[in-house]
Amino acid sequence: MIERTASTAPVDGRTLKDLRAANEVSREAFARLLDVPAATLDAWEDGASVPAAMAAHIAHVSLLVRHNSLSAWKHRVASASGMEILIGADLRIAAISRMALNTPFARELNIDIPASVFLGAHMHRVLPNLDCTLVVNHGAGLNDLIDIGFFAGEIRFVRIAAEINFGLYAYCGVFEYWPIETCDTGIVARQVSVLDLAKRTSLRQPGILVQGVEIARL
Amino acid sequence: MTGYATKENCLGYGLSSREEWIRRVLATHGAEGLCDREWRFIAVSAALPSSLNATAPFVGRRFADLPQFKHYAGAIAAIPFFDGSLRGMQYHSEAWIDGDLRAWDMDFWAVCTEAHEMLVHIVANRAPAQAKDTFSGFRVSDLRIISADGRVTAGWSDVALPR
Known part of the structure; x- marks a missing residue:
């Protein structure tokens, strides 16, 4: 299993926004992965606090996006x-x-x-x-x-x-x-x-x- | 609902289980393998051993147990493949086998299963040889390490490994 030590670290909305942008994941898809309404994701990305209880889940979603998003697969196939x-x-x-x-x-x-x-x-x-x-x-x-x-x-x-x-x-x-x-x-x-x-x-x-x-x- | 952990129709790739990944590797006609986080082979396609001219069974052995890499177990284990920070690693390798120069482009790709287990998907592609002269052992060159954020670290040093 993956290392979970980093999964409880606080996450800010800017990090989420950067992750989403870097991996070309739509707002709707990212909200669905995080299991939150799109409006909640908007608020986080605009500066509202991300609940600390979400940290582990966000870490897992981040891993998934970096390895299993369409963007990641494009990079893998292209290289x-x-x-x-x-x-x-x-x-x-x-x-x-x-x-x-x-x-x-x-x-x-x-x-x-x-x-x-x-x-x-x-x-x-x-x-x-x-x-x-x-x-x-x-x-x-x-x-x-x-x-x-x-x-x-x-x-x-x-x-x-x-x-x-x-x-x-x-x-x-x-x-x-x-x-x-x-x-x-x-x-x-x-x-x-x-x-x-x-x-x-x-x-x-x-x-x-x-x-x-x-x-x-x- | 977690958005990804409740998939019922896990397909051949992406959000699949470890078992689906093993089935995927066993089914291909390409030369592919799958390693767990100990760098131990858990699946090998039929074409991989013949493609690499290997005779000993792969499954159950660690990558570092392959004769060419037995001295580099520590270095291989130190590659941060299983913490999610790497997307892939590639190198070109060459060896003289029975008087013929054989060459392969090796791809190692990080795979995240639905259980968040990180595996390594290995793909071996026969490639044109680059060496102009004979050598002993096994040569590795053109190493590329691809980070999960897309950054690429590349090196072109030519390393000879013992057979």
């Missing part, structure tokens, strides 16, 4: 060594790792793609010519993540074994989608790519060749 992408419930890219930006194939092509190209972009725009059916012979590409209840908390993970051909380059591997329940903005998807660089590609034009789909429900 991951592997190929990782964080996808919001609207299927837009919230974070992308450097390795995902610069795959081994792109590096060979001497392409250095800025993250800003992808951040906020819809996955369908990023993969414009790729008609990926999440469920073989049925589905509407990554929209299926929504349709199967991924963002509703009904899925443990989705794994797609596929070959992806972007035209200039292609790769084979396993693409795993893991649900992350952030403490402030609900469920998002962490896509982790486990590439098999030794595997030969077979597609001759842009597209996704889905070789298998595994959907693990709760």
